[in-house]
Amino acid sequence: MIKDAINLLIQGKALTEKEASDAAEAIMSGEATPTQIAGFLVALRLKGESVQEILGMTKVMREKSLKVNIVGEVIDIVGTGGDGLNTFNISTASAFVTAAAGIKVAKHGNRAASGRMGAADILESKGTKLELSPGAVARCIDEIGIGFMFAPTFHPAMRFAGPPRRELGIRTIFNFLGPLTNPAGAQYQVLGVAQPKDASYDVAEALANVLADLGTKSTWIVRGDDGLDELTTTGFSQVWEVKQGNVRHFRIDPTELGLQLADLSQLQIETTEDGVEKFDVALSSSDSPERDIVLLNSAAALFTSGKVESLKSGVELSRNVVNSGEAMNKVAELAEFTQRLDKDG
Known part of the structure; x- marks a missing residue:
């Protein structure tokens, strides 16, 4: 009881x-x-x-949760949110780079809770239809290499907890559960975890131990030293690698990967329009702080999934994919494909 x-x-x-x-x-x-x-x-x-x-x-x-049945293995790049830093949607941009590099992505997410733009918000602004059936999402992943699972659609049992959570207006355990319950059963993840100021334990380490028990194949749980629930380019990032039931902790210096140090303010947004603009800049061929942080996070996804043998080669592959326009093309491809699926019913 x-x-x-x-x-x-x-x-x-x-x-x-x-x-x-x-x-x-x-x-x-x-x-x-x-x-x-x-x-x-x-x-x-x-x-x-x-x-x-x-x-x-x-x-x-x-x-x-509703299940998405797909052929082969997939990765998810997702964050718990709640870092309070209001950056543009780094993980979603990184997901498109990863998909364009040839790794299937099962992106799981929602609208913004505490930030300016959640994954659903940026995707909707780009024309992606959000409320697709499990079968339709499976087609997206199988046919174009990336699909989006809108959390409210795939977790109907959460409808009972929704109103109390909204009325409370505070972080609860459900902020952690969402990223741990990918409906496509993603066995590879890059999971960004913010450290709540009031938490008496290290949340990232706790989630690493949970995933070790659940049997993930390879997951990086990450947190920037600036508080971001992503790998950051403003300084060091902490990583908890979960593989074969074991947890290993280390840190990453972006300058060792040929990336420029950024100022946090260069990654932050004030409005949804800012969020769309920075998302587009991140996936353009011009050097920018926005692009660098996306290259770093997509490199982590490519390394975790076994596409590349080092983080540095992951950054280079990501840069090539962005410079060629393939990542931005993937954004348009998902929007067009979901619109067609929605129209076909």
Whole structure:
């Protein structure tokens, strides 16, 4: 019962994986009331989410999501959001570079929660139809190499938690669960994780241990030292590599990869129009801070998925793909393909 879970949490006691799973089941089946859901989420956040709690809830959310059945393996480049830095959508631009370089991308995302533009917002501005069926998304991935899974469509069980989350207006465990529940079962990921100021533990390290338990093939969990939930070009980035059940931590210096150091303000946006403009600049052939940070993050995706043997060669391949116009062409290709699918019903 979710009441029992709340009682344990307010005493500062951690839930077992089973207790967390039971609570998630109560929330996602509609058994728990909105008040109980809010109480559970707040109590869990105040205590601090454990690996076992995240693991238990992730398994239930994966079970209840709609599935995208595709041929072969895919990668997702996604972030938890919530870094509060309001940058342009770096991970989405990186996803198109990765797809143009020949790696299939199953991009999972939503509209902006705390930032200016989420993945769904930038894709919609480019003409991509968001609310596609699992079969239609599978066709996108199989036929053009990239598809977008709009979170509200693929996680119908989340409708019960939605109103309490919106009314609370704070970070909850569900901010972490979304990136861990890719509907296409992506076995490769570059997952950006912001470190909440109030968290008493390292969230990136915790999620790395969750993914090690879940059996990911190869995932990089990343965070910039500037607070970005991406690999950054303003300085060092921290990486937790999860592979074959093991976690390895190291850091990346962008200057060692031939990239220029940027100022964070060069990557930030004030309006949605700024977001679209910087997205376009990032995928153009001109040198820019926007392009450099996208090259770095797409290089990580290419390396993680085994396309290249080093991060440096990933940067070079990414640069070639962007300079040739293939990455920007992929943006238009996805928009046109989804419009055709939407029209065909």
